[in-house]
Amino acid sequence: MTPETASPSVQSGASQARAAAVAPVVPPPGALAGLPPASAPVLPPTPPGIVEPLLSELSVSGHRGVRLPACDVPETKLEAALPAWAIRATPAALPEMSEPEVIRHFTRLSTLNHHLDKGIYPLGSCTMKHNPKINDELAFLPGMAGAHPFAPAESVQGALEIISRLEGLLAAITGFDAVTLMPAAGAQGEFTGMLLVRAYFAAKGETHRTKVLVPDSAHGTNPASVHAVGWSVVELKSKDGRLDLEALKQALGPDVAAVMVTQPSTLGMFEPQIQEAADLIHAAGAQLYLDGANFNALVGLVKPGKVFDLMHLNLHKTFSTPHGGGGPGAGPVAVKAHLEPFLPGPRVKAGAGGAYELEPARATSVGRVHSFLGNFGVLVRAYAYIRSLGPEGLAEISHEAILNANYLMRKLAGAYDLPFDRPCMHEFVLSGRNLRKYGVRTTDVAKRLLDFGVHAPTVYFPLIVEEAIMIEPTETETLRTLDLFASVMLRIAEEAKTEPAIVTGAPWTTPVSRLDEGRAARELKLTWKAS
Amino acid sequence: MSYVGRSAAEREAMLASIGVARFEDLLIDVPRALRVDGPLDVPAAASELELRAEVGAIAAKNDAARDVPSFLGGGLYDHYIPSALPRVALRSEFMTAYTPYQPEVAQGTLQVIFEFQSMIAELTGLDVANASLYDGASAVVEAAYLARAQTGRDGIVVAGALHPHYEQALGTFHGAEHVTHVAHDPATGIVTPAALTAAIGPTTACVMLQYPNFFGAIEDLKALIDTAHAAGALAVVAADPIALALLTPPGTLGADLCVGEAQSLGAPISFGGPVCGFFAGKKEFVRRFPGRIVGQTVDGQGSRGFVLTLQTREQHIRREKATSNICTNQGLIALMNTIYLSLLGKQGLIDVATLCFQKTHYAAQRAKVVAGVEVAFASSYLREVALKLPLPAAQAIKKGRELGVLLGVDGAAFGKDSANLLLVAATEKRTKAEIDQWAAALAQAVKGGAR
Numbered sequence: 001m002t003p004e005t006a007s008p009s010v011q012s013g014a015s016q017a018r019a020a021a022v023a024p025v026v027p028p029p030g031a032l033a034g035l036p037p038a039s040a041p042v043l044p045p046t047p048p049g050i051v052e053p054l055l056s057e058l059s060v061s062g063h064r065g066v067r068l069p070a071c072d073v074p075e076t077k078l079e080a081a082l083p084a085w086a087i088r089a090t091p092a093a094l095p096e097m098s099e100p101e102v103i104r105h106f107t108r109l110s111t112l113n114h115h116l117d118k119g120i121y122p123l124g125s126c127t128m129k130h131n132p133k134i135n136d137e138l139a140f141l142p143g144m145a146g147a148h149p150f151a152p153a154e155s156v157q158g159a160l161e162i163i164s165r166l167e168g169l170l171a172a173i174t175g176f177d178a179v180t181l182m183p184a185a186g187a188q189g190e191f192t193g194m195l196l197v198r199a200y201f202a203a204k205g206e207t208h209r210t211k212v213l214v215p216d217s218a219h220g221t222n223p224a225s226v227h228a229v230g231w232s233v234v235e236l237k238s239k240d241g242r243l244d245l246e247a248l249k250q251a252l253g254p255d256v257a258a259v260m261v262t263q264p265s266t267l268g269m270f271e272p273q274i275q276e277a278a279d280l281i282h283a284a285g286a287q288l289y290l291d292g293a294n295f296n297a298l299v300g301l302v303k304p305g306k307v308f309d310l311m312h313l314n315l316h317k318t319f320s321t322p323h324g325g326g327g328p329g330a331g332p333v334a335v336k337a338h339l340e341p342f343l344p345g346p347r348v349k350a351g352a353g354g355a356y357e358l359e360p361a362r363a364t365s366v367g368r369v370h371s372f373l374g375n376f377g378v379l380v381r382a383y384a385y386i387r388s389l390g391p392e393g394l395a396e397i398s399h400e401a402i403l404n405a406n407y408l409m410r411k412l413a414g415a416y417d418l419p420f421d422r423p424c425m426h427e428f429v430l431s432g433r434n435l436r437k438y439g440v441r442t443t444d445v446a447k448r449l450l451d452f453g454v455h456a457p458t459v460y461f462p463l464i465v466e467e468a469i470m471i472e473p474t475e476t477e478t479l480r481t482l483d484l485f486a487s488v489m490l491r492i493a494e495e496a497k498t499e500p501a502i503v504t505g506a507p508w509t510t511p512v513s514r515l516d517e518g519r520a521a522r523e524l525k526l527t528w529k530a531s
Numbered sequence: 532m533s534y535v536g537r538s539a540a541e542r543e544a545m546l547a548s549i550g551v552a553r554f555e556d557l558l559i560d561v562p563r564a565l566r567v568d569g570p571l572d573v574p575a576a577a578s579e580l581e582l583r584a585e586v587g588a589i590a591a592k593n594d595a596a597r598d599v600p601s602f603l604g605g606g607l608y609d610h611y612i613p614s615a616l617p618r619v620a621l622r623s624e625f626m627t628a629y630t631p632y633q634p635e636v637a638q639g640t641l642q643v644i645f646e647f648q649s650m651i652a653e654l655t656g657l658d659v660a661n662a663s664l665y666d667g668a669s670a671v672v673e674a675a676y677l678a679r680a681q682t683g684r685d686g687i688v689v690a691g692a693l694h695p696h697y698e699q700a701l702g703t704f705h706g707a708e709h710v711t712h713v714a715h716d717p718a719t720g721i722v723t724p725a726a727l728t729a730a731i732g733p734t735t736a737c738v739m740l741q742y743p744n745f746f747g748a749i750e751d752l753k754a755l756i757d758t759a760h761a762a763g764a765l766a767v768v769a770a771d772p773i774a775l776a777l778l779t780p781p782g783t784l785g786a787d788l789c790v791g792e793a794q795s796l797g798a799p800i801s802f803g804g805p806v807c808g809f810f811a812g813k814k815e816f817v818r819r820f821p822g823r824i825v826g827q828t829v830d831g832q833g834s835r836g837f838v839l840t841l842q843t844r845e846q847h848i849r850r851e852k853a854t855s856n857i858c859t860n861q862g863l864i865a866l867m868n869t870i871y872l873s874l875l876g877k878q879g880l881i882d883v884a885t886l887c888f889q890k891t892h893y894a895a896q897r898a899k900v901v902a903g904v905e906v907a908f909a910s911s912y913l914r915e916v917a918l919k920l921p922l923p924a925a926q927a928i929k930k931g932r933e934l935g936v937l938l939g940v941d942g943a944a945f946g947k948d949s950a951n952l953l954l955v956a957a958t959e960k961r962t963k964a965e966i967d968q969w970a971a972a973l974a975q976a977v978k979g980g981a982r
Binding site (some may be wrong): 374 | 542558618619620640803838853
């Protein structure tokens with residue numbers, strides 16, 4: 001090793017420059033008392049400017065990881081079995097590493113992540129609540145993790161039972177009549193929901209309904225899902241952050257198939273006139289779809305089946321399954337009876353004698369939306385979660401989530417603008433526009449938060465609030481954690497006034513400082529191969 | 532159980548801090564008529580101990596809870612998962628993080644995805660790959676969206692034995708009217724360039740090929756890709772990543788996109804999900820790619836870092852004009868795939884594929900001597916083989932299970948005409964003794980069925 005590569009990266013040139021940049025603005029000792037320590041990852045010796053080498057840089061010709069058994073059957077020659085053109089000429093340039101090298105690489109990489117088990121992750125609309133560990137363990141039981149969907153039904157009765165039971169539990173919790181667990185994520189649930197509505201109207205001969213009304217505060221997946229079924233989106237302007245019944249009346253017509261509503265809205269407010277809106281929508285012959293991303297606010301409090309025709313759920317949000325660094329999720333769709341004939345297939349049915357079987361997609365079904373029956377491992381976790389909470393624990397979800405959000409909102413109002421000043425549900429939206437006069441933007445606040453070992457909230461969404469900061473603490477954060485988070489947020493608002501450079505230059509303590517996203521898009525480098 | 536830490540005193544203090552007398556005061560916007568009246572109709576809470584017993588008993592009803600040798604494939608394969616893989620993949624740092632919206636505290640997740648993209652590009656012989664899609668079906672569906680947008684044409688031509696579930700998903704997402712199926716040659720199980728030529732034309736956006744196909748047979752890939760290109764259509768290949776260790780990569784043969792199911796790279800079968808769709812293509816198509824893509828950049832001090840890039844394709848920016856509605860995908864499974872490819876490495880993946888090849892060919896040799904059983908198609912195959920039985924495969928499978936073996940996939944999944952086909956995949960996990968046990972069970976099942 002050269003002296004340079006042997007030196008710890010904290011002493012590398014780039015890092016020295018950063019240390020210098022930090023020095024004048026790092027708060028004096030004691031000023032952070034009561035706050036979590038700044039994250040200080042242990043870094044391996046690496047060349048300057050590299051936090052962790054790539055696999056391709058760690059690979060050494062001839063190193064081997066996991067070995068396989070010798071072949072115990074009479075051998076066939078590959079050349080005899082395959083045409084010459086089909087035989088790969090050059091082995092794929094995959095890494096050559098020993099097992100410990102692989103483990104250290106990924107373990108070091110893992111330490112560069114903020115994660116829920118380390119600290120608060122208050123991303124609005126993402127419901128980053130605690131992920132119970134028992135649920136993971138149950139999903140990986142050999143009987144669950146090893147079950148094959150092409151096995152005959154008698155071989156996978158347990159898997160079919162989980163699906164059947166979870167459908168029933170979700171129907172009971174949401175107040176709908178039937179549930180499909182096939183969609184792999186919320187966006188796929190939305191798409192499936194739109195397909196169900198399309199099939200429903202096709203069966204009624206109302207194929208002229210090709211428009212979907214979507215409020216301007218909606219998640220981006222809503223219009224994208226509508227577009228994916230070939231329909232057009234009509235944006236509904238909100239009024240004071242709410243559904244505007246007058247605008248809704250104007251927009252409804254014989255060509256409207258559905259209205260997609262997020263309840264509570266992405267502003268964290270319950271739409272109080274949802275029943276009136278539903279009556280208008282149904283009178284116009286359209287269907288009312290609920291984007292269930294925010295169902296955490298409603299568990300045990302409101303059964304959407306009472307008002308809506310269909311909804312999707314995000315099991316990785318409301319039902320606590322881990323987010324996995326960006327999936328897997330699961331996006332079940334719950335419907336009223338009139339939409340059941342159109343659900344994706346195959347579906348699980350309890351057959352004669354109590355055995356479960358797979359019923360092929362009916363002629364009326366919209367068809368298949370997943371390779372198999374959905375993200376089963378996620379379904380096992382959600383089943384376990386619901387069973388572990390019971391009726392009281394489920395009702396506690398929305399109760400404590402609402403309490404936590406309101407508590408934080410009141411703590412932070414004043415230091416940040418509160419565009420809609422009334423009690424919120426499970427989340428709320430602040431605006432960082434009041435800091436603009438100091439040259440500080442919401443993105444700066446988000447980056448500064450990272451210095452204190454907390455994740456930033458969702459920012460710049462919903463689009464209808466300028467400099468938006470969308471905060472969802474979830475029910476599993478304790479009062480102590482909420483107070484810590486609030487104290488950091490208040491401190492940053494104060495820094496914005498007194499020492500804005502400390503905010504606009506953040507983050508200071510993370511494994512890398514602010515990254516150049518523009519350059520990534522301009523000079524595309526998407527693989528390690530030299531291009 | 533409860534995962535909420537809250538005392539009554541804390542609750543009171545919080546309400547006081549908010550400035551309300553009771554919790555009800557926070558619900559002023561929720562009409563009483565809409566509120567749930569009484570407890571939810573779900574069973575009483577189970578403790579962790581009770582839950583373990585309950586779910587454990589349900590899991591025990593699956594054959595997978597016992598050591599029943601499985602010869603099932605059909606896109607999902609029973610491969611050995613090294614112990615080091617779950618140890619690392621299931622760390623809280625990976626499991627309990629989300630989509631890397633703040634890259635400065637998500638470099639672990641982001642670099643892993645960059646490495647995943649790099650290795651998928653390497654295996655498929657293409658320039659770029661995305662961060663993953665839901666599964667094989669979604670990868671095929673999204674490839675067709677890209678092809679339609681790229682060519683301005685709407686027709687999707689499915690060449691022969693594409694996974695039937697992928698073809699069904701194409702119908703669901705794109706409309707059955709846009710999907711044309713070209714039948715495979717009944718003697719070879721693959722599609723002839725002539726048959727493909729007859730089915731494609733000026734409205735064809737893409738041809739969907741599978742390599743090896745659903746029957747395990749190896750299509751005449753280069754000829755089919757050239758046929759697609761001659762008609763101005765894109766050639767999309769759904770490939771098995773384990774097979775790609777031994778097979779000439781689709782990119783080298785001229786494919787525009789190579790997509791597929793990555794479960795076989797270190798992820799449990801998990802009853803079909805969560806699995807992982809991969810999506811690779813030529814670089815000129817990258818601005819039409821679906822889902823997340825990670826790119827390399829630098830931070831303010833010039834250190835290398837990784838970020839989500841080309842986000843203007845995505846739904847949260849472009850809304851209805853997005854290239855896809857995909858948001859959350861399969862990050863954790865892509866991580867498992869990445870660790871698997873690292874642990875097995877260059878030689879290890881070849882060894883896995885070679886063992887699968889040898890064991891499947893040995894199984895076929897054993898099957899050939901069973902009266903009434905023959906290899907269904909006169910084509911090359913690699914790690915899965917279609918056998919033709921003298922009775923419906925479903926009957927043989929039922930009998931086989933009684934004898935303690937999962938014989939294979941029922942060909943009826945592909946269609947009624949294939950009901951006598953049994954698809955057999957012997958992975959590196961199957962020992963010679965298990966294959967012999969399988970052959971004996973097959974012989975008995977066939978004899979029993981013929982009676």
